[in-house]
Amino acid sequence: MRNPKAWNKTVLYAVISISAMYILMGATGYLYYGKQVKAPIFLSMGKNGGATVGLILITAHVLLAAPIYLCSFAMEQERVLKFDAMAPGKQFLGRLVLRGAIVIGLTLIAMFVPYFKRLMSVFGAISNSIIIFLVPIFCHYKLFGRQNRSITSHVVSLLIVILGFFVLFVGSFVAIKELLDAIVSGETI
Numbered sequence: 001m002r003n004p005k006a007w008n009k010t011v012l013y014a015v016i017s018i019s020a021m022y023i024l025m026g027a028t029g030y031l032y033y034g035k036q037v038k039a040p041i042f043l044s045m046g047k048n049g050g051a052t053v054g055l056i057l058i059t060a061h062v063l064l065a066a067p068i069y070l071c072s073f074a075m076e077q078e079r080v081l082k083f084d085a086m087a088p089g090k091q092f093l094g095r096l097v098l099r100g101a102i103v104i105g106l107t108l109i110a111m112f113v114p115y116f117k118r119l120m121s122v123f124g125a126i127s128n129s130i131i132i133f134l135v136p137i138f139c140h141y142k143l144f145g146r147q148n149r150s151i152t153s154h155v156v157s158l159l160i161v162i163l164g165f166f167v168l169f170v171g172s173f174v175a176i177k178e179l180l181d182a183i184v185s186g187e188t189i
Contacts, residue, residue, distance in 0.1 A: 007144070008153050011136050015160055018132065070106075074099050115187070118179040125171030133164025 029037040029044065038044045042054030077098060078084075083091050110116055137157050146154070181187075 007140050008156065012156055015133065070102060074102055115179060115182055118182050121175040122172065122179055125175040126168065129164055129168035129171055133160055133167060137161055
């Protein structure tokens, strides 16, 4: 950020805009499909162009976002394994093997872990609410402290933290309930 003092406004605008998008999509889904709405929304749309575009966009998002996390994870493992101390040829081969093993391992997990889709919903509900709502506020307070702030700033931060915990608990509850329902009903995907 060019202006670190604008952090509160940045977080506030980010939370408001993302929340507005989610509320808009959720409300639209419930208004149109009622209680039969599915997540993600394109599953409720049947087999048509809109559903196909939604599936393509979600797939593209996952394929384009995954390397960011995978590279960060791989680079941390390379640091732990001291790849920098290796000769360039060994370093390249080591990275190739390590990164290939990570991708193959994740693919096997996705293919063979039962209820993987439901487990990912649980992990997503927990991690997304923490990353989106809680971590920015706690990091901001850790970096800049609590002194020299207006009451409004503290109130907004508190409201974001409360919203974050609400999303964490509700999202986790729903995701865990869906996982348990899938296990009880014998669903395999």
